[in-house]
Amino acid sequence: MTSSAPAVEARNLYKVFGRNPKDAVRRLKAGQTRTQVADVGTAAVIDASFSVQPGEIFVIMGLSGSGKSTLIRMLNGLHDVTSGTVTMLGDQITDVPAARLREVRRDRVSMVFQHFALLPHRTVADNVAYPLELRGTGKTERLAKAEEILALVGLGGWGDKLPSELSGGMQQRVGIARALAADTEVLLMDEAFSALDPLIRREMQEQLLELQQKLKKTIVFITHDLNEAMFLGDRIAVMRDGRIVQIGTPEDILTDPANDYVEQFVQDVDRARVLTAGNVMERPRPVVLDTAGPPRRVARDARQLHVGGLRRRPQPHAAGHRQRPRRAQARPPRREVADLDAAARVAERRRVRDPVESVRAVGRVVGAAGGDGCRGPPRRGHSARHAARRARPRAELDR
Numbered sequence: 001m002t003s004s005a006p007a008v009e010a011r012n013l014y015k016v017f018g019r020n021p022k023d024a025v026r027r028l029k030a031g032q033t034r035t036q037v038a039d040v041g042t043a044a045v046i047d048a049s050f051s052v053q054p055g056e057i058f059v060i061m062g063l064s065g066s067g068k069s070t071l072i073r074m075l076n077g078l079h080d081v082t083s084g085t086v087t088m089l090g091d092q093i094t095d096v097p098a099a100r101l102r103e104v105r106r107d108r109v110s111m112v113f114q115h116f117a118l119l120p121h122r123t124v125a126d127n128v129a130y131p132l133e134l135r136g137t138g139k140t141e142r143l144a145k146a147e148e149i150l151a152l153v154g155l156g157g158w159g160d161k162l163p164s165e166l167s168g169g170m171q172q173r174v175g176i177a178r179a180l181a182a183d184t185e186v187l188l189m190d191e192a193f194s195a196l197d198p199l200i201r202r203e204m205q206e207q208l209l210e211l212q213q214k215l216k217k218t219i220v221f222i223t224h225d226l227n228e229a230m231f232l233g234d235r236i237a238v239m240r241d242g243r244i245v246q247i248g249t250p251e252d253i254l255t256d257p258a259n260d261y262v263e264q265f266v267q268d269v270d271r272a273r274v275l276t277a278g279n280v281m282e283r284p285r286p287v288v289l290d291t292a293g294p295p296r297r298v299a300r301d302a303r304q305l306h307v308g309g310l311r312r313r314p315q316p317h318a319a320g321h322r323q324r325p326r327r328a329q330a331r332p333p334r335r336e337v338a339d340l341d342a343a344a345r346v347a348e349r350r351r352v353r354d355p356v357e358s359v360r361a362v363g364r365v366v367g368a369a370g371g372d373g374c375r376g377p378p379r380r381g382h383s384a385r386h387a388a389r390r391a392r393p394r395a396e397l398d399r
């Protein structure tokens with residue numbers, strides 16, 4: 001397939017549970033609300049559309065009951081759709097015979113569940129090898145493959161144990177290993193880490209990203225946890241009462257929430273008043289202080305650096321001293337929403353060519369941004385406090 005064709009595509013998906021789903025959908029399409037159609041059924045998913053690119057981690061985030069599980073289960077046919085279509089790797093998989101759906105689940109898409117769903121009386125290796133067994137792979141081959149994948153998720157040597165002999169985090173690794181053993185291009189993960197303790201959970205998140213670097217699967221990941229969504233997601237769809245209310249990158253969601261609900265969600269998750277990475281970081285640009293040397297040389301340096309006019313350092317006693325640099329005034333007020341940790345992870349995750357954006361600990365940037373007028377990054381190796389102390393108003397060149 002071409003790289004531009006989505007791996008998974010959902011078009012106007014509806015799922016209504018209850019007495020008369022079709023009638024409910026008809027009425028929803030005519031503009032009635034979820035509450036208004038409650039007499040004929042529960043509208044779990046309403047008009048959901050999105051596409052997931054190959055290799056992308058697409059997170060679906062929302063409160064409990066917002067329809068996440070129902071939505072993801074329509075992607076692999078565990079739930080029929082009431083209306084709408086799902087396309088998986090170019091093939092429509094809605095309104096197809098059950099046998100075809102089983103094929104799709106065997107060959108194209110695997111799922112990791114919140115509560116592991118391991119077979120208790122089979123060994124760890126047999127659990128991991130299960131999808132291969134379904135495909136008719138011989139025992140020696142499938143157990144060899146299982147060992148290989150167990151090693152990949154950090155469970156080398158545990159193949160002979162029973163699931164009950166493993167901790168929760170390890171059992172979920174087995175769940176992931178089983179999904180990977182199937183070697184499908186698409187992986188669906190429904191609250192896969194939500195049952196784990198915070199530390200283990202973080203480890204699993206990191207491990208998933210590491211694995212993803214190697215395996216480049218297309219992953220649809222469900223969570224009710226914003227921090228997790230921010231950390232893992234290339235893009236995030238936010239759900240409310242069955243509807244997708246926003247789709248965007250983590251930065252979009254944090255800095256430009258589509259409505260009050262998303263904004264509140266974002267604020268409710270963590271009230272720490274911290275800047276987000278994207279907000280405090282700017283591209284590096286040449287700056288020549290007007291105190292850098294004789295005026296002529298400064299001007300020449302400025303020309304060589306291809307920058308525009310020269311900004312004068314504010315004079316300590318001049319009337320304009322308290323004014324912030326012009327660009328700082330022009331910037332919209334920063335939204336102080338995410339917690340530091342999430343922001344740092346986003347920054348790390350989004351690390352790109354740009355050295356400013358690659359600042360490892362956002363704390364340092366945040367510290368520097370607190371300094372009057374300094375919006376540049378602190379140098380590597382300086383603590384936030386140190387960086388803040390270093391931050392001085394300075395003359396700079398307009399861009």
Ligand SMILES: Nc1ncnc2c1ncn2[C@@H]1O[C@H](COP(=O)(O)OP(=O)(O)O)[C@@H](O)[C@H]1O
Pocket residue numbers: 017018042043044062063064065066067068069070071
């Ligand atoms: N099998 C079902 N029968 C009836 N209602 C259901 C069923 N599954 C889910 N629902 C309802 O659909 C809504 C969405 O549920 P769900 O998709 O499980 O949400 P989430 O995964 O976001 O917590 C809820 O109101 C839930 O009660």
Ligand SMILES: [Mg+2]
Pocket residue numbers: 068069070191
């Ligand atoms: Mg759920």
